[in-house]
Amino acid sequence: MIHSNWIWSASGDLTINGNTLEMDGVGNSEAIGTLSVILPVNALPARHTFQNNDSMLVDHDLLFTLQVVQVHRAEATILSPLPEIGEEIVSMNVSESQRILLRLENPGNGQDEYILSAVSVAGAGMASAPEVDFQLYNPQRTLGALATTIATVDVTLSQEIPAQTPFQLAFTWQSIINESAIATVYMDVEAEPDHQWDLDLQGGHTINVTPSQLLELNITLTNIGNSIDNITMKPSFSMSYSGNDASSWSAQEVSSGIVEINATKNIVLPVSIPSDTWAGTEATMTIDLYSGALMIGQTIVNITVDHVSGWRFNLSQTSLEVVPEGQNITLTVQQLGNSPESPWFTKAGQGWMVEIPSNGSVIEPGQMSTITVFVTPPVESVAGEVGVLRLRISDSDGSGSIVEEIPVRVGAAPNINIEHSGIWMLSQTGGLPTAWVNNLGNDVSILQLSVSGLPSGWEVSGDSQMVIAPRQSLGIPINLIPDANWDGQRFLVSIEITHPTLGLHSYDIEVEASEVAFTSSPVLFGIEGQQLSVSLNSDLQLSSSDSFQQQGNTLSFTLGTSSNDIILDQPNSQTPLKVYVSGQALPNVTVDCSLNSNSFENLGRIELSGSVGDCSMFASQDESLHATMMIVTDSGEKVELLQQTIVIGAGQNATVEANISGWVPSAGTVKITLLIVDSYGRTLSEESVTHLMQKEIS
Template sequence: KVDQLGNHPEAPWFTKAGQGWAISLPENGDVVNPGESTTMTVFVTPPEDAYAGEVGVLRIRISDASGAGQIVQEIPVRVGQEANVTVDHRGTWKVNADGGLPTAWIENHGNDVAVMQVSVDGLPQGWVLNGTGQVVVAPGQLLGIPLMLTPDEAWNQQRFLVTINVHHPTLGTIDHDLEIEHGAHTFHSTPVHLARQGTEIEIEFGQILDGGLTSSDSVAFGEQSMTFIMGSNQNELLLESTIDSTDRMSIYTSGYTLPSVDVDCDLEALAFASLGRVELTGDVGECEVIASSEESVRATILLISNTGDTVPLLSDSVVLGPDENATYELNVTSWKPDAGQMTVTVKVIDSYGRILEEDSISTVSRASGWNVGIFSFTADDELKVSIQRTSYQVLEGVNCHVEIDSMTNNWPSPLVRVIDVAEGDFPPVVVIPAPAELSDNEQLKATLRCDAPYDIDDDSSDDTATALYTKSSQPIVEGSEIVVTLLVAALLLIVAYFGGILTSAPAGKKKSVPQVKETPKSEDASEPVTQDVEEEEDEFSFEIPEESTQDSGATVEEQLPVDTVEVIEVPDEEDVTPSGRLASLRDEMTGEKPSAEGRQDRMARFFEDR
């Protein structure tokens, strides 16, 4: 877009200013009135070896026909991605009971770094596939498929086809068929190599060779490996069995001549401390690149995780001329991965597919938007910790730990309980019996932690709590003392029973308890008083032998089977004094000593004397 800022209608003229990428543009545009604007179209041709994401700057000079009002406009352009990936192989996939790797590879002919997933279809039941399911292939790189296949023990060694699936994020799934064949010898390291000319390559086998293989190429066989020197172009090396010439194995190589490049990359672990809780943006490390004097350097910086994420970088291209050097910052833009343990790796891959530098760090991506904490902590006979939780569903299947330690004394080890915070409809309550060695008013600290990547929540202030241990007071009479007392009492009763002190009255034996029935008295003091004795039956009694009991001065004798006892009372000489008469009256009222004189007569006579 070109704006007319002058005061006279003019047609703009365009020319390229300075060096840079090849461009084509119109010589001039239409007449533009003051205050209006027009557009122009520019065609840009980047270098053939330019990588996806590489940035170039176009400089265009704009003026009127006479050259007046000239300005130079700089326009940044970025190379787009053009994915182009192929899958190929040589020979067959040789396997036996020791397993085997295929002579199959992935080659990136595009300009972007391809992060792809690899799998195999068509395997019978019982066959085992081991290896890395994710591969990263730079532009121009040739990479052997790193999958080890082990057949089932019941395999009859019959050939069959399988399909290798390579899933590219842009191209989709690329299918490639490969034949499985039994072999006496199998590869245990990839037989596909891309290397600089003159590099020594070593390939390992799963079996002792012992002269079992031969080759017409220049190779050296060891006990369980072979070596050769990389050539300057693509080549297929053939190996034959010395026993069966039809049993052949293929090795695929691609050699090139390269200038030397020095690269040193460092990732800052602290830059990933808040990974997952917030979007990661900013500088996480740097790479220093030094080019040789022989050739310029074109490379791509790649930041990836072992979970398959390609971390977005603000700038990922390295372009240096001969004998130049530069430091490239690794600036991440808005990366927030899922929670989990992960490894983040930076790679610098040049235009020949070489990995010039590789550096990795292990870190943790944590989840946000949840919280667990300690609601209360009490310490008496039991150490009780009540848990509170918010948005705790993310903790399903995660172990959390409640740890109690003394802040006053040094314990050999804290008390720890493992809990599942997400389990149940209500928050858990952790109860631990108080250890016997706790002292009164000892200060305790409870801490709640969960396993990584859930070891940091939204509020760390409620992850700990303190409490003073209160030793419970002992009762005056312990429960055990009451039990002992009851046992002793029961033992005494048994001893008393068998000792004869406590006896059970025999059936039919009656104990006579005299009951006096008082008959109306006449003036005659010699009239007898009859007492009826009623019999009462006791189940248990304490009997004290040969001890008499006096009742109102009368002796009661127990005679069996006498039903009545006649008691003749001889009145004492009457005391006529007031105190004597009062005593006589009291005796009569209590029933201890009757008087020959009537009660009413004596009371009247008593008050008359007053």
């Protein structure tokens, strides 16, 4: 009866004394006692026979058997993972294996066969148990009494499981021998948001761009995760620069906003390509993907800068005025492309004569260099006339070809001289000289007129100022009135002409008394066949070997194609009068000008601006028309026009307005004359109006 950990007890007529079982009773009567035993939990199942003879009495034998049956038990405990402190649920990432450790026990009293199984249990609000994959290692095991083992189970939650929705994992440890011996433990779990997205980049992940381009990356986002989510894209760049490219690349982050599960959203990630980036530069744009503060992935876009060509002339610091005989102009060439290239130049179209180099030196993107061109204006051009140089500039292979129009203006080159023929013949009432001014320059000249070297009592009348167009010749409109006591003897006087740029020109001429003198300039310029007249202070008949007509005090001359003096003999004087005539065979040009008298109604009250007249002009079929438009007053004042130079192609016609700005004449009656003078110096049109300026502007 002695077994380890067996605990025996007796009651009734039985007692246990040490190792002896004793029974007390009365003779010839039965004795009854109870023998009890407490078995240890690991008491092996077996039949135990207890037999012993009393050492003192015969027929007092002890004989009984005890059958220890097997008790089947099962026990299971989750070792890990366990909820965080303060939490009751274990969070797991979907689609990722999570290892679970279990302690499995055989609390029974004999060896047993067990099997481990696992299932998911639907949580509240779930229609069915979530899909969970269990990887059980050695699920069937044999354990001895009171033995334990550690089981490993790898659990993978399906990505279809909605996030943060609790459910349970049930692990069952069951006896195969006695299926009623079963233990099930539960783990409360939930799926973590997996932040799974499908990104579709329109155009792919390799993109070619050009400088200054606004690259818009169109991205289609699909939330294939297990929870409502948002995604923020944070771009950064790593660069592989071409040449001396030092451009700075950046892009702003963009966010999708909230996107439902399985929903799709289109977003645009704008990238401003730097204007100064070079061809061949490669930018690797890494787009980090964030959900909140959690980085959930990234995608790469490879960007390559394509070659673009471009050129221009930068005229900001360039002098674009040339002298009439031509001169060098330095032009600044700016590289607008994105690869080091040499500019190549050609003349594009008609226009002024220009000599240009075929090409320049290599210029890096964004940089500038200079070339020198020689520009020659047309021979007939006048000061202020603007011509357009059309120059083509490109890469050596013609890429980036562009025609630049460069306006070039003819600078002023003033030049005048004074000529005369014969003696200045004066009557008692005066007379005008056979003297004239040639404007050999290319600008409109305003000349101041005077006479020096006069004795006391002499007077100068007529205009003190004259306006003369380029290449025009005009008689000097000075009337010199002698003193009444003059004895008629010859002497020298000086005609003084002051040019605003050239200064004073003095020209000596003799004066002599005459019965007949000119009251209008005896200097006639015109075209072949034109009839012009000169007036006298007398109707005294004159004679000449040259052809002319006289009617009263008016002499008429028909111009030929030469320049010469017409000598007019006086009946009572040995000194003849001379008329200088000059005619040319010139292209047939038609000009019809008109002044709008109503435009001058407020003359003097307000500054006069705007159109005051116009000219219809028809060039000859053989050559272009170059002319100068002028408005002058009878006092010799030149009124500034917005457009002075006129150029009309051969066989072409145009209507040109006479526009003035902010003109206020002096008080009094003013005669206003609109003149058109061509490059040959001939007056093509002359129209006048007379107005009284009533009041000075205050």
